[in-house]
Amino acid sequence: MPILGLPPSQGPVKPAHFDIERVIRPNILALHPYRCARDDYKEGILLDANENALGHSISAQASPDLASDPTLNMDLHRYPDPSHDSIKERIASLRSISGVDHVFLGVGSDEVIDLLMRVCVAPGKEKILITPPTYGMYSVCAQVNDVGVVKCPLELDGQAGEGGVKGRFSLRVDEVKKAIDGDSSIKLVFVCSPGNPTGTCIPLESIKAILDYEKFKGIVVVDEAYIDFSGKDSSAVSLIKDYANLCVLQTLSKSFGLAAIRLGIAIAQPPLIQVLSNTKAPYNISTPTAHLALSALSPSSLANMRSKIETLTASRVALLKSLSGLAHLGLGSSIGSNDANFVMIPVLSKDGTRPDNVRSQKVYKALAEENGVVVRFRGNELGCEACLRITVGSEEENATVIRELELVLNQL
Structure with missing residues (x-):
């Protein structure tokens, strides 16, 4: 069944084992999208x-x-305009994409995550695969949509200092393939890169290995909310031209500093973009949001964004150095690869021999309730025992968190 609104394909689909019409739920393929007033005349x-x-x-x-x-x-x-092609044109230029037909806009990346599940995964029958520790909304959206979740944990390797805390997270491609072999109902694989909360970029070779795996007939979703902070040429957008089974998520919330306007982005080949467009709410992006997004994507604003990224990445280095100075108080070395605008630090026992979840929770609560510094406790997530996730703040904020953290660690 052809995708409504999509011109016939002029070339072969790559990879050859992928057929999007077998991934999209039949009722979605048959859907006639709502025709809104601004579709014809503006x-x-x-x-x-x-x-x-x-x-x-x-x-x-x-x-x-x-x-x-x-x-x-x-x-x-x-x-508002239901398509916002002017915004899509600027995104296509920024990310070196061939055209607006490769770009979808959502109310934050969360809308896109939910929409991908609704168009691809049959409730009560099919599943997604996630790689914990990872962004929690994948599981939340799966539960809301009555979709099963297969978990293939990242591998924690390399030592990161005292206390037996390990350092780097890597995608276990062989384990992902094994999970796919054992469950043909997996329709989407979610990979967060740089990871939240791991702060680790997943190498493109690892992503390509899943995309090329002939037994996987679904779509790989690479969530790149923090990609601009990585300082690496690691965006999976470079793979879009060769892989119809890839969808890359980005956002204006992080590097652009526009979390309040809720503008998420999906980048993929036109067939998937067309399906998402056919299924979305008619006017999902508001006029104020569109106005601010278009301004944020102007040349002068992009220059400002890049300058702030440079400042934050330099501050990340300085913050890590300052945090290492608290090792004598039972603060471990960072885990993950520090490719995002945050760091993950384990709180150790007083003697520095092991990660201490109880002490970490006490530190977290004391910082927020007694010292006015709010970080995120992540100690209950796989591979993140006793960890606090600390966003890189302004120079003054970073100095405050170090001062207050030292005070709290001395007390607890």
Whole structure:
């Protein structure tokens, strides 16, 4: 069954063992997407969408700040553009993609994750594969959609200092293949790179090994929320041209510093992008979000973003150095590869001999409740025993976390 809205393919699909029409659920392939008012006409006297012709009802007197808020000058009474091709064009240029037909926009990456499960994985019958420790929303979305989860843990290898805490996480390709061999119902494989909470980039060769595996007929989803902090030429976007069974997720939340606007990105070959577009809510990206996203992707804003990345990556190095100075108080060396805008540090027992989850939780709570510094406790996740995840902050914030952490470690 052809994908509605997609022109016939002019060339062979790579890899040869992949057929997207066998991955997408039949009811989704047969779906006739909702035709919204702005699909046909965007200009003129617009009397086709039952909008409020008199404009929005927000009063500038409601708040002193609203009087100068440029958002109020937007056409808030009109439904937004359903496609936002201007944003997609800038993303395609930034990521060296061939065109807007390779780009999908979602309300954060979370919408895309959920949508991928809904279009590919049959509830109660089929499954996804994840590689813990990893981003928790994969499992949450799977449970919401009544989708099974197969877990293939990352391998923790290499020593990272005292306390028996190991250092680096790697994708166990052979174990992923073994899981696929044992369960033909796996439709999606989620790989987080750089990982959350591992901070580790997965080598492209490892991802290609799964993409090329003939027994896997599904799609590999590579979540690159933190890719701009890695400082490496490690984005799986470079593989898109050769692999129809690959979907790369990115976001404006992290390196662009726009978590509040909720703009996620999927990059894939046109067939999958078309399926996602056919299935999404008609106007999923709001006009204010689109306006800010387009501005963030301008040349001057991109230069500003890159400058901030340089500052944060330099601060990451300085933060790690300062944290190592607390080893005598029972703070371990970082685990993972530190390819993101955070670090993961195990809290050890007082004598420094082992990771101590109880002490770590006490440190976490004391920092937040008594010292005003909020980090993330990750000690209950596989391979992350007793770990605190610390986001790289401003220079002042980093100095504060070191000072307060030293105080708390001395007390506990």
